[in-house]
Amino acid sequence: MAATTPFNGIGKSVSRTVLITGVSRGLGRALAQELAKRGHTVIGCSRTQDKLTSLQSELPNPDHHLFLNVDIRSNSSVEELARLVVEKKGVPDIIGTINKNNKIWDVSPEEFDTVIDTNVKGIANMLRHFIPLMIPIKQGIIVNMSSGWGRSGAALVAPYCASKWAVEGLSRSVAKEVPDGMAIVALNPGVINTDMLTSCFGTSAASYQPPDAWALKAATTILNLTGADNGASLTV
Numbered sequence: 001m002a003a004t005t006p007f008n009g010i011g012k013s014v015s016r017t018v019l020i021t022g023v024s025r026g027l028g029r030a031l032a033q034e035l036a037k038r039g040h041t042v043i044g045c046s047r048t049q050d051k052l053t054s055l056q057s058e059l060p061n062p063d064h065h066l067f068l069n070v071d072i073r074s075n076s077s078v079e080e081l082a083r084l085v086v087e088k089k090g091v092p093d094i095i096g097t098i099n100k101n102n103k104i105w106d107v108s109p110e111e112f113d114t115v116i117d118t119n120v121k122g123i124a125n126m127l128r129h130f131i132p133l134m135i136p137i138k139q140g141i142i143v144n145m146s147s148g149w150g151r152s153g154a155a156l157v158a159p160y161c162a163s164k165w166a167v168e169g170l171s172r173s174v175a176k177e178v179p180d181g182m183a184i185v186a187l188n189p190g191v192i193n194t195d196m197l198t199s200c201f202g203t204s205a206a207s208y209q210p211p212d213a214w215a216l217k218a219a220t221t222i223l224n225l226t227g228a229d230n231g232a233s234l235t236v
């Protein structure tokens with residue numbers, strides 16, 4: 001799952017337009033549901049159209065939200081996404097994928113490429129096409145979803161760790177390129193009971209918080225970010 005965010009205005013009372021990639025499952029889906037409950041407009045994208053349709057129907061005021069079938073690994077696909085939401089000027093982007101747990105020498109080139117293309121190139125595509133929309137107004141918060149494994153290492157998930165270390169470096173570097181008023185933040189969501197965690201921890205993953213409980217805290221954290229947070233590496 002993945003992440004970025006410009007919000008129209010600063011302050012809790014302002015209704016924001018929030019774009020979330022990887023919105024069809026896990027943390028992205030839970031965050032979309034929580035933000036919609038709070039009265040914000042959600043623009044979501046994913047490669048799974050049926051799950052997008054299902055999610056939109058579950059949200060309050062479904063007609064206020066927009067869900068699009070987009071592959072963020074494709075630069076042209078993200079370019080078209082940016083064209084469609086140019087008037088929204090909002091981009092929280094949550095991107096995430098996990099490779100099968102394996103030693104690096106047992107991970108296929110295709111599997112490694114999938115992790116890097118989604119977690120790193122996908123975020124780069126979002127930055128490439130949405131930052132230019134924010135610069136003229138000098139406003140926007142971009143939240144790139146990182147991980148505890150973007151700040152440490154773990155056996156059997158080397159491609160995932162590599163991708164999240166890249167997210168941290170990319171976020172800190174781009175933060176130095178944007179004007180005052182904007183912020184680029186790397187956000188570690190913490191440990192949540194998702195399919196990814198189950199693939200790593202097995203049945204013990206059930207002892208950790210579910211995505212909907214996480215989303216309560218994550219939405220508040222994201223909505224309270226300001227330009228003063230530019231370049232920060234934060235944790236929910």
